[in-house]
Amino acid sequence: MAQDGPDGWAAPLHRVALDRAGVGRGTRLLDLGCGRGEFAAAAVARGAVVTGIDTDPEAVAAAAARVPEGGFRTGDAHEPPPGPFDVVAAVQLLMHAAGPVRILRRAAEIAPLVVVTLWGRESECDLRAFGEALARWLPPRPPPPRDPLPITEPTRISRLIDIAGLRSLSHDDVDVPFHYPDEDALVGPVLSAGIGTVAGRVAGPAAVRAALLDRCAEYRTPDGGYRLVNRFRVVTARLRDNAP
Numbered sequence: 001m002a003q004d005g006p007d008g009w010a011a012p013l014h015r016v017a018l019d020r021a022g023v024g025r026g027t028r029l030l031d032l033g034c035g036r037g038e039f040a041a042a043a044v045a046r047g048a049v050v051t052g053i054d055t056d057p058e059a060v061a062a063a064a065a066r067v068p069e070g071g072f073r074t075g076d077a078h079e080p081p082p083g084p085f086d087v088v089a090a091v092q093l094l095m096h097a098a099g100p101v102r103i104l105r106r107a108a109e110i111a112p113l114v115v116v117t118l119w120g121r122e123s124e125c126d127l128r129a130f131g132e133a134l135a136r137w138l139p140p141r142p143p144p145p146r147d148p149l150p151i152t153e154p155t156r157i158s159r160l161i162d163i164a165g166l167r168s169l170s171h172d173d174v175d176v177p178f179h180y181p182d183e184d185a186l187v188g189p190v191l192s193a194g195i196g197t198v199a200g201r202v203a204g205p206a207a208v209r210a211a212l213l214d215r216c217a218e219y220r221t222p223d224g225g226y227r228l229v230n231r232f233r234v235v236t237a238r239l240r241d242n243a244p
Contacts (some may be wrong), residue, residue: 009178012040012115014091016174016234021087023048023114029174030085030111030207032077032103033093037070043089045067051081077103083110092114094160095151108239114166119152120173120231127178127230128218132189133215134208137199159233166237173231180226187212 017039023029025047031040034052036059043050044067052067053075056058064072072167075081077090078099088107094100094116107114122128131138154171161168180186186210190196199208219226 002158009059010175011039011042012176013174013232013234014039016172017089017091017115017117018043018046019087020172020234020236021113021171023087024052028084028086028111030080030083030088030107032080032088033096034063034072035059037072039089039091040067040070040072042149053077058076076105080106080110085111087111087113087115090114092117092119094118094157100151101160101164104166104237105239108164108166108237113169114237116157116233116235116237118157118233118235119161120149120233121152123229126228129215129219129228130212131195133211134190134195135168137202138195138206139198152233154233157233161235161237165240167240169236169238170234172234174234175229175231178228178230180228182224183213183226184210186216186226211235 023043027043027046027048027049029043029048031043031050031142034040034054036042037052040052040063043114050067050070052063052070053124054058054063055074055076057074060072060074063070075095077093080088088111090103090107095105095118097103104114123133145229151157158168190212191200191205191208196208216226216228219228221227
């Protein structure tokens with residue numbers, strides 16, 4: 001996907017994840033790959049006691065500033081702190097992790113419940129329009145991996161959960177609208193993102209802007225903004241009783 005979307009887009013996704021995990025007052029939650037603290041802030045607002053780790057020191061500093069009630073540190077999600085925790089969350093993390101099975105297993109060893117969020121399939125996300133608009137100026141995609149199913153496929157994440165020795169408890173699809181108030185809000189982040197800079201070097205920013213606005217015309221709202229709806233998945237799991 002081209003970008004994470006406009007500010008505040010994740011609130012509906014975070015709400016479902018927190019609901020499914022039963023996060024409330026006093027819940028001890030570990031936020032793996034905490035980023036700049038958006039999910040941690042939503043958990044703290046419910047009364048949770050949050051610990052967060054991320055490999056990016058700047059993101060950790062931003063999370064600590066955003067959520068002073070939490071405890072944040074630089075660290076690798078593959079080697080989480082020992083806890084104990086009530087919930088371990090991996091929000092938009094596993095798609096970028098070298099060892100998602102290891103993360104899932106370690107998470108389930110330190111908490112009775114693991115909650116994961118992921119992008120849906122590319123075909124389920126309107127943000128694919130950005131890549132489609134600029135495809136003529138982008139290099140060919142690399143060949144698919146030996147395992148053709150990406151982690152965004154429901155059967156793939158279910159398989160990873162099973163390999164990790166966990167048992168799935170719930171699967172939810174969450175459709176999240178991304179709202180852009182005007183053309184600049186839509187185009188600006190794409191121009192500064194990877195595909196935008198690559199396409200811009202080939203065709204120039206004006207051509208990139210025109211292509212994006214043409215492709216996204218179907219998402220235009222009566223007030224002159226844009227509304228793109230993207231699907232995410234929320235999965236909860238726990239360690240199987242017979243896991244080694």
